[in-house]
Amino acid sequence: MTRELLKRCDSKCELCGSETKLASFELPDSKGYGDARIMICDTCTGQVQDPSSIDMNHWRCLNDSMWSQVPAVQIMAYRMLKQISAEAWARDLLDMLYLDEHMQAWAEAGIEEVDEDFVPHKDSNGAILEAGDNVVIIKDLNVKGTTFTAKRGTTVRGISLTNNPEHIEGRVNGTRIVILTCFVKKVPAGEE
Numbered sequence: 648m649t650r651e652l653l654k655r656c657d658s659k660c661e662l663c664g665s666e667t668k669l670a671s672f673e674l675p676d677s678k679g680y681g682d683a684r685i686m687i688c689d690t691c692t693g694q695v696q697d698p699s700s701i702d703m704n705h706w707r708c709l710n711d712s713m714w715s716q717v718p719a720v721q722i723m724a725y726r727m728l729k730q731i732s733a734e735a736w737a738r739d740l741l742d743m744l745y746l747d748e749h750m751q752a753w754a755e756a757g758i759e760e761v762d763e764d765f766v767p768h769k770d771s772n773g774a775i776l777e778a779g780d781n782v783v784i785i786k787d788l789n790v791k792g793t794t795f796t797a798k799r800g801t802t803v804r805g806i807s808l809t810n811n812p813e814h815i816e817g818r819v820n821g822t823r824i825v826i827l828t829c830f831v832k833k834v835p836a837g838e839e
Contacts, residue, residue, distance in 0.1 A: 652686040660688040661720045662727075663708040674719055674726075680753040685719045695727070699775065703734055713744050718753075721746065725754040766812040774833040776815060778808050782831035790824050797824065802834065 649671050659666050665688040672692055677683030687695070694701050706727055713724035725744055731737045746754055768776040771785055781804045788797040803817035803826065814825050 649686075652684060655717070656686040659686075660691055661685045661715065661717065662687050662691045662712045662723060663705065664711070665690065674723055676756040677719070677722075677753065680722075680749075680756070681718060683719050683722075685717065685723055687723075695723075698730060699777075701731060703731060703737075706731055707736065709737075710740060713740060718750060721750065722754045726758055729754075729758055768808050768812050768815060768828055770831050770833045771829050772832060776806065776808065776828065776831075776833055779805050781834040782806055782815070782817070782826075783834055784819075784826070784830060785832050786830050788826070788830060790819070790822070793820075793822060793824075795820055795822075797826070803831070 652671055653669070656669075658669065660669060662685070668689040669686050670689065670692060671684050672687045672695070674683040674685070690705065694705065709724045709728055712720055713728070715721055715724070721744070725741070725746060728737045728741045728744070732741060770776055770782060776782070781802055784797050784799055784801045784803065787799050790797055797819045801819060803819060805817070807816040809816060809825065813828050815828055815831065816823060816825055818824075819826075
């Protein structure tokens with residue numbers, strides 16, 4: 648099967664055209680729609696499987712791959728464009744991409760419903776914060792109701808999110824406090 652895919656794609660990623668580290672990838676939620684296998688590189692695979700790692704500029708390649716004659720490639724292009732539709736160029740490409748009813752149903756089958764009212768918690772640099780992340784305080788903060796100051800450079804481990812996207816909770820000096828997200832910087836995974 649992999650040999651057939653390699654022949655079909657001319658040994659290039661069917662999404663971005665890369666010729667390195669190719670592997671067969673089966674589109675999720677494709678039962679009953681036909682052959683759901685495409686050949687993609689490890690960069691595309693990593694970003695498809697971990698949406699938090701998406702590099703928007705990488706996906707400009709969909710401008711070409713969305714016109715593929717392979718239905719599964721068109722579906723994957725649609726799903727990725729839908730996922731990054733906050734970008735104006737991605738919305739423009741989505742507007743140009745035509746899928747018949749059957750293909751549209753297949754494409755929509757793999758898209759999770761997104762809460763339109765959801766506003767993510769973001770640090771001072773715009774990085775999305777998740778519960779359990781570690782952050783560093785970037786400014787000395789006077790903590791109300793206590794006698795201490797949360798010093799710049801203090802690492803707050805295992806934060807909790809609140810209902811307000813501008814606030815997080817964490818422990819500083821053994822005390823659980825609320826911190827404004829504009830005064831923290833996310834610690835990248837592996838640098839804790």
